[in-house]
Amino acid sequence: MSALYEGIVTHRRFSPKPHQLKYRVFSLLLDLATLDDEAAHLRLFSRNRFNLFSFHDRDYGDGQGDPLAWARAQMRAGGLNAEGTRITLLTMPRLLGYAFNPIAVYFCYAASGPLIAILYEVNNTFGQRHSYFIPVTNNSGGLVRQSCAKKFYVSPFMDMDMHYDFTLQPPAGTLRLRIAARDSQGVVLTASFSARRKPLTSKALLHAAFAYPLLTLKVVAGIHWEALRLWCKGMRLRARPAPPAAPVSFTQDAEKTL
Template sequence: MTGASALYVGPVTHRRFKPKMHALRYRVFMLLLDLDELPGLFSRLQLLRPGRFGLMSFRARDHGDKAHDDLKTYVSGRLTDAGIESGGPIRLLCMPRVLGYGFNPLSVYFCHDAEGRLTAILYEVRNTFGQRHSYLIATPEDGPDSVQQTAPKRFYVSPFMDMDLTYVFDVAPPGEDVRITIQVRDDKGPVLTAAFAGQRRELTDGALFHAWITHPLLTLKVMAGIHWEAVKIVAKGFRFRGKPPLPAQPVTIGTMVTPSREGASHA
């Protein structure tokens, strides 16, 4: 066994419902990194290196506020600011850098208290303009298998999306599988749904090499795919929205909703 850290492989799907239908699907792999386990992982694994370069690598300053090498301290500070109990493991789900290049449209931190209970999820969103913003939301005390949360959209991600929208997050925290579904809604219903569903694999050099062979140039393909999909969206007649200023606060606090899929679909 390799501890809590793991590798998850599965599809990312996007489906836009209006003003016109548009859908995409591609496969990715993501790392679940227990931030306390990083030193041990880097000493044990040959194919995952700290810093910018390597076949695959992880650099703390690609995440958070770009100023902290200790991501756990950074995230713990955000939890304290929000009055959310912490003190336990913080596990980050993200894509690694591949051959020195990294881009994560979404990184997700699963935050636990000292007894190991999931107390909050921090969603770190990054756009292609080099900006980032986070949404921090507490989780129910009873720790259901599926967590539903919501937050107002505060951050400009796509030039084809309005700002006056709401996110609804439906998450099955990491276990044998992980599922993250984000529904974007306006006052009339769903606008877009994006999801990742991954199956767990042990985090070993063999698993990393297989993931690299089957998903070569992963992060470059994600960035190229974003721009290629933008070309197709423009061809369908979608109009551009201007880029507003960044939110005044780097973290938006969201709210829990009923721990049922029905509740999430009607939030």
């Protein structure tokens, strides 16, 4: 069942210039198979049409069709059985028609119930998108730890020769996601989202609209403001390479669950 998660996003940069930030945000966890039914019962949320909050298919995947079908296609491409799978998506919705998601996370569950893969979909401020598909090979309900090589240009202050380490507590009463970006010298930056679950209702959405006014615009404004602060600290821009030829990077990670 879909839900709303309210929490805190924190970033901490360790090198070459220390820097940190903290913002209160909310995200929606949407069951992609029941999205239309839920939208029909929520006055303030719609799919593929304007509302206070909305979900538009073109904001996800290849931008050409149903995100559920697209995510299942990535599961098959990654060597997994997508038959009967349940997929939920953690994302910020459009607010008054506008949204920018630095990262959206697809949780892919087997028909029998367990979490079997995670798809991390990353957007940069240059209008580009890339995803990292990582199977969950040992899930016992604890923390999922995964890693992959960085393939996609995001921050103009970060090198490309890096790896990401993901530590994730799958959605339940609480949700936690931590991403550590590291190079050959160690961890350069960590980003985390820690949140608590609320039922997805029209009342909860109305509360979110007042508690986090113009959140999606603030996300983009915040990205540029923090970039200016880094530049003032002496950080200089890295050249932006062409995006990866393939829209999805597949990783057979030596993942473990603690």
